[in-house]
Amino acid sequence: MSKIIVLMGAPGAGKGTQARLIQERHGLPQISTGDIFRALAKSDSPLAQEVREVQAAGKLISDELVIRVVRERTEQEDCRGGYILDGFPRTTGQATMLETIAAEQGHEIVAILVDVPFDQLEKRATGRRTCPVCGEIYNIYFKPPQNDNVCDLHPETQLTHRADDTSDKIKVRLAEYEKQTRPLLDYYQGSQRLHRVDGTRDTDAIYADIAKIVTGQ
Numbered sequence: 506m507s508k509i510i511v512l513m514g515a516p517g518a519g520k521g522t523q524a525r526l527i528q529e530r531h532g533l534p535q536i537s538t539g540d541i542f543r544a545l546a547k548s549d550s551p552l553a554q555e556v557r558e559v560q561a562a563g564k565l566i567s568d569e570l571v572i573r574v575v576r577e578r579t580e581q582e583d584c585r586g587g588y589i590l591d592g593f594p595r596t597t598g599q600a601t602m603l604e605t606i607a608a609e610q611g612h613e614i615v616a617i618l619v620d621v622p623f624d625q626l627e628k629r630a631t632g633r634r635t636c637p638v639c640g641e642i643y644n645i646y647f648k649p650p651q652n653d654n655v656c657d658l659h660p661e662t663q664l665t666h667r668a669d670d671t672s673d674k675i676k677v678r679l680a681e682y683e684k685q686t687r688p689l690l691d692y693y694q695g696s697q698r699l700h701r702v703d704g705t706r707d708t709d710a711i712y713a714d715i716a717k718i719v720t721g722q
């Protein structure tokens with residue numbers, strides 16, 4: 506049976522990389538609500554106008570409206586064989602509505618969590634250093650440069666660190682993620698559809714596990 510893959514993972518867990526690999530290797534399109542709303546902003550469809558009116562009034566986009574937007578997008582031809590959802594559902598209310606869409610479209614829902622402990626996510630972000638010359642990315646915990654805080658190829662240039670990647674800010678981001686995602690994890694766990702994949706390994710090892718879930722083997 507074709508699948509709707511609900512892909513979940515904390516900021517920095519590597520979910521985006523895995524979504525891209527599933528798309529490339531299994532031909533399943535990646536449907537992101539962010540992308541859909543950006544596309545709607547340029548569209549003149551009745552649904553797009555309705556979304557604009559809600560936004561212009563300064564109101565929150567309701568679950569009911571989000572689900573209609575997702576339904577319209579996933580009824581397109583490229584989603585026939587299944588698709589990956591990124592950033593949706595965000596609430597158990599949306600998850601319940603997704604069940605209806607899945608039944609209508611004849612897909613089964615599978616949730617995959619790219620699971621990385623929070624202390625490691627914190628090190629991934631706080632330890633990240635970038636060479637401003639070549640863009641090479643280092644990590645002082647996992648992939649340090651040969652010499653302190655300079656690029657191996659550009660020893661005259663100090664590595665840079667993003668201001669948002671402080672421990673305090675990351676803890677806030679992860680706490681928000683946890684608060685938002687916990688009910689969804691419970692929701693899919695409760696119906697035996699949650700697959701946890703160890704996201705601390707390299708990209709290919711993570712992907713190998715995900716591919717088994719996607720193909721149902």
Ligand SMILES: [Zn+2]
Nearest residue numbers: 636639656659
């Ligand atoms: Zn460099």
